[in-house]
Amino acid sequence: MLTMPIPEYLQEILDNVHDNTSGEVADYIPELKAADPNPLAVALCTVDGHIYSAGDDSVEFTMQSISKPFAYALALQECGTEEVFKTVAVEPSGEAFNELSLDGENRPMNPMINAGAIAINQLINGPDSTVEDRVEKLRAYFSELAGRELTIDRGLSDSELTGADRNLSIAHMLRNYDVIADDAHDAVLSYTLQCSIKVTARDLAVMTATLAAGGVHPITGKTLLDARVCRLTLSVMASAGMYNEAGQWLSSVGIPAKSGVAGGLIGILPGQLGIATFSPRLNPKGNSVRGVEIFKQLSEDMGLHLMSTEQVSGHAVRSITQDGDTTYIRMQGAMNFSASEAFLHAIVSHEFSGDTVILDLSRVLTFHPVATRMIKEGLKRIRDAGYSVAILDPDDVLPDFTFSDGTLCRQLS
Numbered sequence: 340m341l342t343m344p345i346p347e348y349l350q351e352i353l354d355n356v357h358d359n360t361s362g363e364v365a366d367y368i369p370e371l372k373a374a375d376p377n378p379l380a381v382a383l384c385t386v387d388g389h390i391y392s393a394g395d396d397s398v399e400f401t402m403q404s405i406s407k408p409f410a411y412a413l414a415l416q417e418c419g420t421e422e423v424f425k426t427v428a429v430e431p432s433g434e435a436f437n438e439l440s441l442d443g444e445n446r447p448m449n450p451m452i453n454a455g456a457i458a459i460n461q462l463i464n465g466p467d468s469t470v471e472d473r474v475e476k477l478r479a480y481f482s483e484l485a486g487r488e489l490t491i492d493r494g495l496s497d498s499e500l501t502g503a504d505r506n507l508s509i510a511h512m513l514r515n516y517d518v519i520a521d522d523a524h525d526a527v528l529s530y531t532l533q534c535s536i537k538v539t540a541r542d543l544a545v546m547t548a549t550l551a552a553g554g555v556h557p558i559t560g561k562t563l564l565d566a567r568v569c570r571l572t573l574s575v576m577a578s579a580g581m582y583n584e585a586g587q588w589l590s591s592v593g594i595p596a597k598s599g600v601a602g603g604l605i606g607i608l609p610g611q612l613g614i615a616t617f618s619p620r621l622n623p624k625g626n627s628v629r630g631v632e633i634f635k636q637l638s639e640d641m642g643l644h645l646m647s648t649e650q651v652s653g654h655a656v657r658s659i660t661q662d663g664d665t666t667y668i669r670m671q672g673a674m675n676f677s678a679s680e681a682f683l684h685a686i687v688s689h690e691f692s693g694d695t696v697i698l699d700l701s702r703v704l705t706f707h708p709v710a711t712r713m714i715k716e717g718l719k720r721i722r723d724a725g726y727s728v729a730i731l732d733p734d735d736v737l738p739d740f741t742f743s744d745g746t747l748c749r750q751l752s
């Protein structure tokens with residue numbers, strides 16, 4: 340059986356950022372201040388439900404602000420866009436996450452800052468809901484997205500509530516302007532419990548993949564959100580998910596994202612995959628230092644920047660057929676990360692027989708550099724497993740035929 344190179348690549352990325360110990364763990368929540376600053380993890384989940392991860396991928400941490408986009412999506416799904424827009428706007432504030440601010444219509448600027456998130460939390464489960472029922476609804480929903488039962492870290496929420504003056508003042512401001520009806524303490528309790536739901540990097544990757552896939556869960560295939568809800572959630576993440584670092588983030592990484600003060604960071608490439616990292620030390624804007632580094636590298640290496648103008652492909656593996664001792668793998672369309680992942684996934688799941696494998700690129704249009712590397716790596720592994728491999732490339736779309744070990748792949752004319 341062949342092995343999948345993506346986890347090795349993810350491990351390499353973690354190795355590259357491992358020694359960067361700059362930044363500080365969040366210090367305004369006593370339990371977070373005392374947290375181990377060292378865990379490091381990355382996980383990906385494609386819209387087809389293939390999960391890849393490396394590092395401390397099963398260490399649990401609290402979602403904190405990463406809960407905001409998921410709560411926003413649930414509010415949109417439950418109440419509809421119109422009602423949600425009446426409560427919270429969709430303008431980037433360019434402000435810190437805990438700023439006390441409202442727009443000209445006395446609405447929080449967006450659902451990614453605390454003012455917006457506290458107001459959104461209050462929309463869940465109807466106006467008469469108790470705090471416990473509202474939080475249970477969120478916990479159950481997040482669990483369905485993650486594919487396992489998530490729990491709440493009540494020690495963490497108690498610890499946060501001992502010094503929640505900032506969020507309490509935001510809640511009082513919201514109540515003063517009739518944005519929320521609940522008692523300010525209940526509103527902050529409800530929001531803080533939402534923030535204290537525990538996940539791993541792998542959970543977050545699976546949860547984000549549903550948003551990437553227009554609301555269809557990548558593993559169960561269940562439709563959990565409308566595609567329009569996902570689009571709107573991703574839009575707000577793109578413009579405001581990284582607070583006052585949002586502009587710089589969109590320029591350098593170029594994907595909708597959300598960070599949390601416990602050190603989690605998620606990113607979503609629409610139609611392709613969800614990504615999550617975990618590393619607790621934060622930069623002065625409250626975003627994970629090594630998480631930001633990992634995302635910059637992934638975006639660059641994997642061609643994930645949304646504003647890049649390359650085509651997105653689907654059904655990249657046209658067919659795998661057998662003719663005597665020869666296996667033909669026919670690819671089609673634009674070769675990007677997803678297309679190469681589909682190729683690698685297909686070859687590691689395939690039972691090869693005979694002695695020769697031919698990769699047919701006659702229907703391939705373009706090769707992103709990541710696809711050149713990944714597809715050649717897959718071919719090399721087939722060769723190393725004892726097959727004679729060759730490439731049919733009549734239109735010269737593959738820029739070079741050299742494997743990572745310097746040997747040359749045979750080209751058919």
Ligand code: GLN
Binds near residue numbers: 499534599
């Ligand atoms: N619970 C935290 C707070 O409200 C979440 C903030 C964050 O993750 N940026 O302060």
